[in-house]
Amino acid sequence: MAIPKRPDRSFQTDVRETHASWQRHRKRCLGPVRLALAALACIAFIAAGCGTGGVAKSGNAQSGKQLFTAKCAACHTLGAAGASGKVGPNLDEAFAAMRGAGRSTHFQESTIRQVVADQIKFPAQRDEGVNMPANLVKGSAVDDVAAYVASVAGTQSSLAAASSGGSTKSTNGKTIFTTNCASCHTFAAAGTHGTVGPNLDQLKPPFARVKRQVTNGGAIMPAFKGKLTDAQIAAVAKYVAANAGKK
DSSP: OOOOOOOOOHHHHHHHHHHHHHHHHHHHHHHHHHHHHHHHHHTTOGGGOTTTTOOOOOOOHHHHHHHHHHHTTTTSEEGGGTEEOOSSOBHHHHHHTTBOSSTTTBOOHHHHHHHHHHHHHSOOOOSSSOOOOTTSSOTHHHHHHHHHHHHHTTOHHHHHHHHTTOSOOOOOHHHHHHHHTTTTOEEGGGTEEOOSSOOHHHHOOOHHHHHHHHHHOBTTBOOOBTTBOHHHHHHHHHHHHHHTTOO
């Protein structure tokens, strides 16, 4: 009795292996791209159009830290700068994905620097919430801020500092204001010119009002209760109330 031949399934096997191979290739190729795009989308930098502002230079990171503290810290979280702003994207979380180990996920620092420089010059605009104003810093200051952010954002040390609440421990009212409020408010005593929030020199708020607003937040301003100690909140409220409209 003849034994029937088993059907030849080699073609199906080849197809399955080819498909599996393609899926592995697709994952290798698209994984890093998706990761990068996710990180960029998280900080709304894609819409800014990288490269449209020219190639970012290396810049002075030390100067950039001072500028970041004065112009950006109130809106962004960046542990290395002691910044815990919640208005704009968390820069540590956004750039941590770009610093992943391995060739496929790692972005060069110069690439991060370019992304930051372009965002400063051409901020992405959102339909809701507060949009970052263009040209918070100009000229070489753009390169300085970009160099600083690129050197620390998303690093293990900056992430650790952010998770512990940043490094702002001062109880000096001016220092607290400069670190947390400067980029949003105009306040002559601190030399700030922010336009996101009210002009404090014109508003001249009393101590109780400043303390309540800093504690609970309101409108687009985040609450600082739990981020600043009661002593720090009282210190910055006293500083603002005592100096608003005096210069």
